[in-house]
Amino acid sequence: MNDIYKAPKSELKTSKYHSLIERLLKEQSMPLSIFAVLLGTLGTLVLLSFARGIIPLYVYVIPGFIAGILVKFMGRPVTASYRGIPGLLSGVIVSIWVSLGGISIYTFLLPLLNILCCLAVSRRRLNYEEEKALYKYRHGLVKL
Structure with missing residues (x-):
């Protein structure tokens, strides 16, 4: 008789991976990733523009590193698309900056x-x- 009133969730068999996958996917944030790329790339390029003298070209790779570090900690990406879109945005910003x-x-x-x-x-x-x-x-192998 008590089985009729049980909640459906109590009868579902979920593996330990379901909650882990859901937590990882919920932690990702595309708006924070894009904000991190804008902050890291533009901030680094503006700081490089204040440098006096001739700057070696390999220094212009630093915005990608800074943006990647900020995306890693702010956007917390797990899937490739959450890393790829900010990477492309960083490339577009640097391309526009260099083409000026x-x-x-x-x-x-x-x-x-x-x-x-x-x-x-x-x-x-x-x-x-x-x-x-x-x-x-x-x-x-695991469905959500």
Whole structure:
């Protein structure tokens, strides 16, 4: 008789990975990632514009690193799209900034390096259980 009044959630069998995957996916934030990219890339480029003298071109890869670090801690990305879109935005900002000084080969090379740096640095470190849960989710072994 008491079985009739039980909540449906009490009878569902969920694995330990469901709550872990849901928590990881809810922690991601695209608006915070975009804000972090704007803050990191534009802030670094503005600071570089105040530098006196000739700046080596490889210094213009620093905005991608700074933006990647900020995305990692503010946006907390887990999936590739939450890392890719901020990386592309960082590349577009650097491309516009460099093209203001005139179009050259660096207009195309520096944004690509910034995209790659932002993608590489913004990867979030997960523990073994979180990696295992994401692996199962990506390969369809766990459904939400």
